[in-house]
Amino acid sequence: MKVLIVGGGGREHAIAWKLSQSSRVDRLYCAPGNAGIAEVAECIPVRAEDIDGICSFAEEHQIDLTVIGPEVPLSLGIVDALSERGLAAFGPNRKCAQLEGSKAFTKAFLARHSIPTAGYREFSDLEELKKAVGIFGYPMVIKADGLAAGKGVVIAEDRETALTAIEQIMGDKVFGSAGDKVVVEEYLAGIEASVLCFVDSKTIVPMESAQDYKRIFDGDQGPNTGGMGTYSPSLIFDEKLEIQIRERILEPTLKGFQEDGLDFKGVLFIGLMITEEGPKVIEFNNRFGDPETQSVLPRMKSDLLDIMVAVTEDRLSEQTILWSDQKAVCVVMASGGYPGDYERAKEIKGLDSIDKDVLVFHSGTKRRSEMRPDAESLNKNSDAEGTSADAPSVILTDGGRVLGVTALGSSHEEARQKAYCNVERIFFEGAQYRNDIGRLNKR
Numbered sequence: 242m243k244v245l246i247v248g249g250g251g252r253e254h255a256i257a258w259k260l261s262q263s264s265r266v267d268r269l270y271c272a273p274g275n276a277g278i279a280e281v282a283e284c285i286p287v288r289a290e291d292i293d294g295i296c297s298f299a300e301e302h303q304i305d306l307t308v309i310g311p312e313v314p315l316s317l318g319i320v321d322a323l324s325e326r327g328l329a330a331f332g333p334n335r336k337c338a339q340l341e342g343s344k345a346f347t348k349a350f351l352a353r354h355s356i357p358t359a360g361y362r363e364f365s366d367l368e369e370l371k372k373a374v375g376i377f378g379y380p381m382v383i384k385a386d387g388l389a390a391g392k393g394v395v396i397a398e399d400r401e402t403a404l405t406a407i408e409q410i411m412g413d414k415v416f417g418s419a420g421d422k423v424v425v426e427e428y429l430a431g432i433e434a435s436v437l438c439f440v441d442s443k444t445i446v447p448m449e450s451a452q453d454y455k456r457i458f459d460g461d462q463g464p465n466t467g468g469m470g471t472y473s474p475s476l477i478f479d480e481k482l483e484i485q486i487r488e489r490i491l492e493p494t495l496k497g498f499q500e501d502g503l504d505f506k507g508v509l510f511i512g513l514m515i516t517e518e519g520p521k522v523i524e525f526n527n528r529f530g531d532p533e534t535q536s537v538l539p540r541m542k543s544d545l546l547d548i549m550v551a552v553t554e555d556r557l558s559e560q561t562i563l564w565s566d567q568k569a570v571c572v573v574m575a576s577g578g579y580p581g582d583y584e585r586a587k588e589i590k591g592l593d594s595i596d597k598d599v600l601v602f603h604s605g606t607k608r609r610s611e612m613r614p615d616a617e618s619l620n621k622n623s624d625a626e627g628t629s630a631d632a633p634s635v636i637l638t639d640g641g642r643v644l645g646v647t648a649l650g651s652s653h654e655e656a657r658q659k660a661y662c663n664v665e666r667i668f669f670e671g672a673q674y675r676n677d678i679g680r681l682n683k684r
Contacts, residue, residue: 246271248310251604251645252531257282259538263546277603316342331549332507340525344424354497357521360427382426387419431516434475438509444557445495450475451533459677466580470678472570473536535645536569570656570679571647577671579641587638591667599663600647605640
């Protein structure tokens with residue numbers, strides 16, 4: 242089979258790495274890919290948001306399956322566009338993609354189907370929102386309704402912080418049109434966990450659990466990011482909790498999809514808060530989580546392509562998905578300044594010193610010869626002059642989150658120590674990472 246992956250981050254690298262192991266894959270492409278993905282797939286210069294470009298490439302090259310990685314092309318209707326051309330795609334259609342594209346849409350879905358979640362209200366008027374500051378007390382959870390690259394959530398500890406966040410999101414539009422509507426939620430106390438599920442119209446199958454770390458600094462301090470690390474399986478999962486999640490969340494969600502005419506096919510990412518009252522849904526995403534995928538897929542023993550094809554053909558119930566007993570820890574290395582402003586084109590050193598059994602998934606990288614010769618890519622403080630072809634093997638930073646270093650071990654602590662040992666061998670100017678990934682007692 243010819244397979245095309247859409248996207249160019251760490252999630253897509255993990256998917257490409259896993260799919261490349263399938264005996265059924267004859268040709269593997271990725272649009273646009275990155276320096277790491279290029280080691281396992283042929284990267285093509287088409288942006289993930291270029292729906293026409295993706296569809297034309299898939300049609301021209303007779304792609305058998307297109308796997309959509311990021312949320313933006315899903316919200317833009319890439320699956321619908323591919324389907325109209327008779328091309329198979331792994332991912333939900335545009336109607337279903339509202340589950341991530343609009344937090345208000347998801348909250349209404351959860352309420353309609355009595356799925357446990359935080360209390361909420363939605364606002365489209367700035368002054369009305371200001372009047373409602375503190376409506377659920379503090380901390381106050383403020384969410385931009387639309388897509389904001391995982392950064393559109395503010396947890397305000399007091400009134401002043403809340404008013405500032407509201408003004409930035411809805412007044413200054415720091416997240417663009419994503420802030421046209423704002424959802425205010427009751428703060429949930431507990432431990433966060435993530436469950437990724439394969440879903441077709443008749444079946445929902447959870448993958449192995451994972452735990453993500455959103456805040457930029459140790460001890461869950463600082464602003465939210467797209468994710469600074471993850472480990473799998475989550476240490477808080479036991480049989481009782483798994484039963485609660487299945488009965489209270491997974492089964493009602495699938496039934497809700499069916500009742501609402503949501504023909505969901507792909508991966509449903511469920512962000513959970515494990516509270517004293519049990520698990521409650523924080524968010525739905527329409528795709529593999531990033532960086533959860535980087536710790537979950539290395540533990541999958543089954544052929545990922547078989548599962549994906551079964552989902553597109555409504556045969557998920559026929560699949561038996563096997564998992565390794567090994568534990569996985571993924572530590573994200575990010576650019577200095579992230580999740581705020583950061584510089585690109587910093588040379589990455591040490592990748593050739595990584596242990597053979599450790600995986601390095603590239604999130605934001607480019608080879609020197611591929612860098613765009615413009616102000617965004619080349620900054621005056623960089624040593625990347627004459628970058629076109631003088632050192633084609635050099636890999637440079639090209640994003641906020643740069644690398645995800647994943648290690649496996651017989652225990653969480655073994656995997657954790659191995660991951661950090663290898664992280665310390667990698668260097669690029671301004672590199673930052675958390676030191677507490679995988680430590681449950683630090684959550």
